[in-house]
Amino acid sequence: MSEQKTGAFTGYEKFIIALLAILQFTVVLDFMVLSPLGYILLDKLSISTSQFGLVVSAYAFSAGAAGLLTAGFADKFDRKKLLLFFYTGFVIGTFLCGIAPTYHFPLFARIFTGLFGGVIGSIGFAIITDLFPIQVRGRVMGFVQMAFASSQVLGIPIGxxxxxxxxxxAPFLMIVGVSIIVGILIVAYMKPINAHLKFQSQGNAFQHLGRTISKPQYLQGFAATTMLATGGFMLMPFGTAYGVNNLGIQEAQLPTLYMVTGLCMLAFSPLIGKLSDKVGKYQVFLWGSVIACVMTLIYCNLSVTPLWIIIILNILLFVGITARMISASALMSAVPEPHDRGAFMGINSSVQQISGGIASLIAGYIVSETATGYLENYPLLGNVVVVAIIITGFLMYRIHKYVTHKTAQVIEPKAVI
Structure with a gap:
């Protein structure tokens, strides 16, 4: 696109944003739908909370490994072709989840899915960084991150x-059907995205990977991502089980909880994206962190609570989480140089997935289930999440200072679409 800082997006730009949002929807739903199914899997597969935590983290660990293995190659190919390759593998892995008969089979299927699905997000962010300048990335990220809200409004209730x-x-087979349609749209309408190939450096993929990992400014970005993922992944695996067994939510009420929260996030996400472009990405991240801390402490210390109160608290919690995700993604996208974007995003995705996997495992050991299904030590889990959020705030401040200094002195070369 052109070097415009404001103004309406072109028709093709809107298509790319919508396509990436829908693609992200399928990937996010594939991961997120597992948590609401937790109370079902604990019963149907007769597994413990630590075993379920392993199923969740298996995806994250394999995704992290895949990101590291592919990071060195990420800037050496047309991003459209790379996206299609990994999306195909993701669809196959999700299909395997949809036919898994016993505990060990879905564990393998999640590992396979993670090897491909975990890389897709980083490719999508690299595409956004290639095609849109930093001045409008908050808006773009706001729309793309609507995938998380959409998965709650449509995906999780239907699942x-x-x-x-x-x-x-059945939910996994539904995702396969939607993903096939998305893949066809990518093949038919997305243009090649290869402008970054003009900035290629000498050396093989492993040398490129080594140079990317060794840059101090990139390392501080990876450190911030580590803590960002730690806070996010700890609450996710047992959220539904906590709601049903501790807060007294009826199974039939779960779709209502997710749908109302998701609808609110569909409205808030674009607004948060615009706000981050207008008032500052770090400022929005900071306020989101404050909201997330307060709501985490309240939510994790509840007993049996009326549904309407839980919905309000859940919405406020997700406002904080969404503000952090959108602003952090937009801010982090400005860290790498053009010739390092694919590698940086790949490594950053790996760090996020591996950290999230470790966090899920730790959460599985902090939380324990009684004979009645009640989850113990959830307040302790909330305290750990709050500490991680606070540490992330300090790390993101360093990223903010680096990006501010960089964008003040350098105008990035942009691809023309």
Missing amino acids: LYLAKEFSWH
Whole structure:
């Protein structure tokens, strides 16, 4: 696109934003739908909380490994071709989840899916960074991150309904169907994205990977991502089980909780993106962190609570989480140089997935389930999350200072679309 800082997006730019949002929707839903199914899997597969934490983290660990293995190659190919390759593998892995019969099979399927699905987000962010200047990336990230809200409004309620009416396999098969349509759209309408190839440095993929990992300014970005993922992944795996067994939410009420929260996030996400471009990405991140800390402490110390109160608290919690995600993604996208974007995003995604996987495992050991299904030590889990959020705030401040200094002196070369 042109070097415009404001103004409306072109028709093709809107298509790219929408396509990336829908693509992200399928990937996010594939990961997020596992948590609401937690109470079903604990019963149907007769597994413990630590075993379920392993199923969740298996995806994260394999995604992290895949990101590191592919990071050195990420800047050496047309991003469209790279996206299609990994999205195809993701669809195959999700299909395997949809036919998994026993505990060990879905564990393998999640590992396979992670090897491909975990790289897709980093490719998408690299595409956004290639095609859109920093001045409008908050808006773009705001729309793309609507995938998380959409997964709650449409995906998770439908997935829970299908799981209840048929089996826990059905939501994964639904994702496969939607993903095939998305893949066809990518093949048919997305243009090649290869302008970054003009900035290629000498050396092989492993040398490129080594140079990317060794840069101090990149390392501080990876450190911030580590703590960002730690806070986010700890609450996610057992959120539904906590709601049902500790807060007294009825199984039939779960779709309502997710749908109302998601609808609110569909409205808030674009507003948060615009706000981050207008008032500052770090400022929005900071306020989001404050909201997330307060709501985490309240939410994790609740007992049996009326549904309407839980919905309000859940919405406020997700406002904080979404503000952190959108602003951090936009801010982090300005860290790498053009010839390092694919590698940086790949490594950053790996760091996020591996950190999230470790966080899920730790959460599985902090939280324990009684004979009645009640989850113990959830307040302790909330305290750990708050500490991680506070540490992340200090790390993101360093990223903010670096990006501010960089963008004040350098105008990035942009691809023309």
